[in-house]
Amino acid sequence: MKSRSVVVLSIIFSMVFGLVGTVTAKQVELEFFLLKPEVESVMNEIISDFMTEYPDIKVTQTAVADAGTVLLTRIATYDMPDILQTYPAEDKYKHMFDDGLLLDLTEQPFLENVADSMLELATYKGRIFALPMTLSSYGIYYRTDIFEELGIAEPKTYAELIEACKVLRANGYDAFALPNRDVGNIAQRLERLIGVLNPKSYEEFAKIAAGEMKVEDSVTIRTFAEMCLDILRYSTEDHLGLDYESAVADIVNGKAAMMISGTWMLSTMQKSNPDIAVKLIPFPSPLSDKLLVPVNIDTSFSISGDLRDPEPALKFLEYLSRTEVAQKYYEVDGNVNMIKGVVFDKEEHMYMKDLMDQGDMFLTQVNFWPTGLREEMRIPAQQLFIDGDVDAFVQAFGEAINKLYNQ
Amino acid sequence: MHHVLPISAQYSVLYTGMWVTSTIEVEMDSMAAGAKQRQFSFLGKKSKDRSKNITFALFVTPGLILYSIFLVLPVVMGVYYSVTDWNGISRRFNIVGIKNYRSIFRDSRFSNAVLFNLKYTVLLTVCVVVLGIALALLLNKRVKGITGFRAMYFFPAVLSALSVTLIFGQIFYRVLPQIGSKLNIGFLQKSLLSSKTTAPYGVLLVNVWQGVALPTILFLAGLQTIPDELYEAAEIDGANAWARFRHITLPFLVPIISIVLVLTAKSGLMVFEYVHSLTDGGPGGATESISLLIYRHAFVENKFAYSIAEAMVAGLIIAAISAIQISISNRMKVY
Structure with a gap:
């Protein structure tokens, strides 16, 4: 009797464990690598909902500090995450696709859920290697309450902007909070505002590199330098000591009334003051009266080209492309979401959205400049803010263009 | 190929x-x-x-x-x-x-970075050794509550460099300029990190504030190995305080000074987190160190091979400096 029960028990055990074993063996594990730390919690929620729908797929999110550097290190060591966020308009990710590190998604049916204009922006050599979801835009955040209090109208032209600066300064405000201690911020400002002045700056730079044009004759570069010095007069006095976080604090505390930044800054400001009265408007160009919005493809998802069976990862991307999932993501992210059917209701960014809908936008210059040009100009741009020497800045720009276009 | x-x-x-x-x-x-x-x-x-x-x-x-x-x-x-x-x-x-x-060898950014590192290392080493010995001498006095003071002076060593730089960043931007304006001190009216002239000293100040803690403890340990009889004998012979320091204290501290020199020079030559967090190499490249340049070329500008070559050259420079330093301190050793 005893031996029979042992046999029965062992059969039951082996059946149970065998069953568990089969389930475990069938469950596919995928790693999702996050580049945007501000959406970590909402991505966790989305992943957990996805796993409820697909219990045979387990997705683990990797969210680390300085994610860009970590990702680069992992790629260099052949340790590609299965699913990752990418910026498909940028050179770095295009190179990755060229090298077969990212899966070609062109034929995937879920791309039909994305607006056509967005797909057009994300197309590279006729192929698509990312599910592009959101567009970030860049301009001036201004405190609407301060402008109202002083009776300043929203600036639509460069002259109106400078006029507003003068009134703000006269009333004891810093017109702009300019974090010029932060060289990364300077480089981004340089690249986005040069695009505002000339959305095809890369054509001009190519001419300079080919010797067909002198850098001294570049209206774009010279105007950029002069424009920076113009607004510097009405900005934070110790701008070279101001870092990004302190600049945001100056806006939230009402020390400064404007800051040049992108849509990602809204959630940071709202964390400090959920009721902050701000609005994002395009930076008006001194060279044209037409307002243009610099945009960049922001949140996008790609799949590693190393995956043996990409099916489960494709299911995850299909899930992310659904309207209700994208809507959930949008509520936290706040950028214009290009998945069809997502309702956009952020008043602070509505004006930019309207301009984008009209087509008054351009893809930011970093996507067309050679890799490293923006970074090469960090020191000369900061030097311009120190000594105001426009000619030296123009020369330095010329040297950087020659170096990077001809390398 | x-x-x-x-x-x-x-x-x-x-x-x-x-x-x-x-x-x-x-x-x-x-x-x-x-x-x-x-x-x-x-x-x-x-x-x-x-x-x-x-x-x-x-x-x-x-x-x-x-x-x-x-x-x-x-x-x-x-x-x-x-x-x-x-x-x-x-x-x-x-x-x-x-x-x-x-x-x-044609890149002025690299030669500027090497020059910055050399100047920075000399200043850091001198400040840390001089301040470390001075603090250790003070903390070696038999005063009430001296253990508390010792703990206080060691405290910076247990903080992370990044936290310290973030705190000092705010002190430089928000606190010191207020004091500078009240007392009408020209160079303090703006953040120390805003000017090309003062920024290296701003970084150095933070590095010394934190970097002096450990050497102070080492010097203090060295001081406590010196027998009191030597000082008593010297006093009876009429030696003044400076003579006692010069002929008794200093020779006993030489082995520790040589250790501190090696450690501080190494941290000066490889300084990264202080400049990365405080100035990111600015303003206008005034504080761009070799390590920061290598990091930037590799991870920001995607020039990995170039940054590795820079690391090789920097490695040789550091090796040469270390060789000189080690041979000098070997000669100075008291057995």
């Missing part, structure tokens, strides 16, 4: 400098050990020696394997990658010969 990348060369970027330095130290130690070993083998029996040699070899092997994997191999790989045009992402790259090295 295309090559397929076997593994990352990131170790090389990070470790080259340290490796070359430690190689010299290890070589010097092994030369000394070798000399002792030879003396020994003349005295001992051959068979005894063999078994001892096997024991020594067994002890050395694990270290040798780890050393080879984590230090020698990455450096060899580093040399290889430094003659390529690898961008850190692509699995295909070309051999470009010494092109990267030639570009480095």
Whole structure:
């Protein structure tokens, strides 16, 4: 009797464990690598909902500090995450696709859920290697309450902007909070505002590199330098000591009334003051009266080209492309979401959205400049803010263009 | 000519400098050990020696394997990658010969960074040694509550460098200018980090504030080994305070000074987190150190091969400085 029960028990055990074993063996594990730390919690929620729908797929999110550097290190060591966020308009990710590190998604049916204009922006050599979801835009955040209090109208032209600066300064405000201690911020400002002045700056730079044009004759570069010095007069006095976080604090505390930044800054400001009265408007160009919005493809998802069976990862991307999932993501992210059917209701960014809908936008210059040009100009741009020497800045720009276009 | 990348060369970027330095130290130690070993083998029996040699070899092997994997191999790989045009992402790259090295010697950013590091290291070393000894002398007094003071002065050493830089960033921007304006001190009216002239000193101040804590404790430990009788005898002979310090305290502190010199010089030559967080190399490149430049070229500007070549050159410079320093401090040693 005893031996029979042992046999029965062992059969039951082996059946149970065998069953568990089969389930475990069938469950596919995928790693999702996050580049945007501000959406970590909402991505966790989305992943957990996805796993409820697909219990045979387990997705683990990797969210680390300085994610860009970590990702680069992992790629260099052949340790590609299965699913990752990418910026498909940028050179770095295009190179990755060229090298077969990212899966070609062109034929995937879920791309039909994305607006056509967005797909057009994300197309590279006729192929698509990312599910592009959101567009970030860049301009001036201004405190609407301060402008109202002083009776300043929203600036639509460069002259109106400078006029507003003068009134703000006269009333004891810093017109702009300019974090010029932060060289990364300077480089981004340089690249986005040069695009505002000339959305095809890369054509001009190519001419300079080919010797067909002198850098001294570049209206774009010279105007950029002069424009920076113009607004510097009405900005934070110790701008070279101001870092990004302190600049945001100056806006939230009402020390400064404007800051040049992108849509990602809204959630940071709202964390400090959920009721902050701000609005994002395009930076008006001194060279044209037409307002243009610099945009960049922001949140996008790609799949590693190393995956043996990409099916489960494709299911995850299909899930992310659904309207209700994208809507959930949008509520936290706040950028214009290009998945069809997502309702956009952020008043602070509505004006930019309207301009984008009209087509008054351009893809930011970093996507067309050679890799490293923006970074090469960090020191000369900061030097311009120190000594105001426009000619030296123009020369330095010329040297950087020659170096990077001809390398 | 295309090559397929076997593994990352990131170790090389990070470790080259340290490796070359430690190689010299290890070589010097092994030369000394070798000399002792030879003396020994003349005295001992051959068979005894063999078994001892096997024991020594067994002890050395694990270290040798780890050393080879984590230090020698990455450096060899580093040399290889430094003659390529690898961008850190692509699995295909070309051999470009010494092109990267030639570009480095023409690059003013690199020479400026080397110059910054050298000046910074000299200042850091002098400040840390002088301040460390001065603080240790004060903390060696027999006063009530001295243990509390000692703990207080050691406190900066337990904080993370990044937290310290974030706090000082705010002090420089928000607190010091207020004091500067009230007391009408010109250079303090703006953040120390805003001007090309004062920014290196701002970074140095933070580094010294935190970096002096550990040397102070080492000096304090050194001071406590000096017998009181020597001071008493000197006093009876009529030696004044300076003479007592010069002829008793200082000679006893020489071994510790040489350790502190090596440690501080190394941290000065490889300074990264203080500049990265406080100024990010600015303003206008005034505080761009070699380590920051290597990091930027690799991770921001995607010039991995170039940054590895820079790491190689920096490693050689650091090795040369370390060799000089070690030979000087070996001569100064009191046995």
